[in-house]
Amino acid sequence: MARNDIEYAEHLGRMRARLLPVLAFMFIVQQMSFFASHIEDPARLVDSVKIGAWLVMSIMLLLILTVDGAWLQRPSVRALLYDEVTRAHRAAAARVGFIASMFGGVFLYFLTFVEPVSGRDAIHLLVTVGIATALIRFGVLERRAHKGG
């Protein structure tokens, strides 16, 4: 393993740790605007764009949480970026995201007793809560791991 690979992976890793909470924030803000102006007709162009944007961002963030990225980097740098600690952090983050989604599901279940919630809205909310929580947790763990040394 070359020294410059270690240093480069360190740089990319720190950047990733800083970027994860920003992505989570952007995702949450995007969803807030989604819920603020409720979609009545998914066939309308403006609503199709909103749904498309949410879908693309959700899938992109899910990939960050599940698949090794940095495809354009050297294999040695990729191996360092997704080593044992990162994979453990990602698994821990996925667990927290899953638990948050389940609590969200319980909350929605009881909410339907007082207010009707459409299936589409429920799915949207659960996906958003799960991904955002997992991203924040991943970012926190990565930032903590980079501290000191």
Place this chain on the structure above:
Amino acid sequence: MADGLGNRLNALRAGRGLTQAALAELVGVSRKTINTVENGVFVPSALLALRIARALGRPVEEVFFLED
């Protein structure tokens, strides 16, 4: 230390005059990994523990130990 696993990584590494980055290079992992293992934040797999011990030229039980 996490899960009752202690380590003498800091002392052994310093004894050999290695920085975390230098040890990471020898082991073939990121500096972050060495940092988290050394600080007891992360419990390494048996494979990683053995690789760290080999890089330090010490038996694994000298580098890692169970805390009472």
